[in-house]
Amino acid sequence: MSKPLILVTNDDGIVAPGIRALVEVAIQFGEVVVVAPDSPQSGKGHAITIHDPLRLKHVRVFPGVEAWECSGTPVDCVKLAKHVVLKDRKIDLCLSGINHGSNASINIIYSGTLSAAMEASLEGVKSIGLSLLDYSFEADFEPGKPWISRIIRYALNNNFPHGKLLNVNIPKGSVSSIKGIRVCRQANARWVEEFMEGRDPNNQPYYWLTGKFINEDHATDTDVWALENGYISVVPSMHDLTDYAAVESMRDLNQRLT
């Protein structure tokens, strides 16, 4: 049996410590190819680049690992990896991260890290987005590594349904503080925005996005609960946004609006 082919990407950029930590774990399991953004792409969600050409550059960043930096978004990286870099070779697993900062709950929608993982899952590739709850560039990724190894081993040895992926978040803390894994649902939390208003050197107004994360979902089966209680959260996620309950309850519109 040939070695599994593992694609690694992220949204913090190819020089971020998080992707280095992920590559260090991944190379224990197979052939690793990295295609990641050449600049930070946090908050890019599922953006793709339509109106501009993309650049792809072979770089030596990780010892013994093929790596390419890309001028586009995380989703662009996955598309270029599959169709240009890997020329449609079968990818056995896509790993995106390790993100510097949480992608629990509603963050999955804004996150370039998770959107890259979802793009791979749309291509039929098993896919995992990984994040550490520490925004610092000096974040310590070591305590999470043994857990990431277990999750990668599980992913390589088990089928995922098509179009589905795992959203994995790791609490900040020491090896001994991580209690285990919780398979859970996305908490129903949200961001409450504020804008910092200012004036530029030409005295023109600007607005700069800021905000705080508010969780009013206090159930114990959520990712936010798991993380607050020392567990690694694993949320099986998907790309079908249909609200099936509402499809049923609203079906009478077919007649009512005619």
Add this chain to the structure above:
Amino acid sequence: MSKPLILVTNDDGIVAPGIRALVEVAIQFGEVVVVAPDSPQSGKGHAITIHDPLRLKHVRVFPGVEAWECSGTPVDCVKLAKHVVLKDRKIDLCLSGINHGSNASINIIYSGTLSAAMEASLEGVKSIGLSLLDYSFEADFEPGKPWISRIIRYALNNNFPHGKLLNVNIPKGSVSSIKGIRVCRQANARWVEEFMEGRDPNNQPYYWLTGKFINEDHATDTDVWALENGYISVVPSMHDLTDYAAVESMRDLNQRLT
């Protein structure tokens, strides 16, 4: 009772004919405020602008309607509309579009139009993304207008569950060719990418995204089916990406990976 407050945005930019058509319908139902991108933002998904300041400019584009153009993404527009332009006044309805081109099926994930609508729904605002299956700048939005009126009237007079929105797509064609409305689910279709490869004036390689939409989901309860058969598709959609079936089937990981 005061007039409903209706926020209108899009991703094709504030001068696109599609948003003009939508404003013309919306002003029949209430006070309309437009906050839309100052440049085309197709394919921006749920991207937000974190690392740069945003600009907001009062413009006269629609007769008798307050309008602002914004330098950011469609999701930025909604955040700025709510917190800066409208200073947290209660918005009764958000309309995003009319997009030039389909946002059926998996396009909901890439679409700035639908992401803007979803952002409003996350803020607890009833929200509708609208698209016409015609990419042309000269697209004819007239045949869809009476249907959009009916959908707006329904939305203003009925509760939506929090965090949910309607993804409305309108087939291209004459008034008589539109057969009615179908409440349906997102078809399980996808894009198959190809990259146009070329050389720039400095002989450096570039890659330009292209692709085709492939639907292998031939069921009759999908948005793609509805549109192909002359109906307007209405997909109730949501922001919870949790795969609940997989949460159940994978729960044994809590023990297995410890």
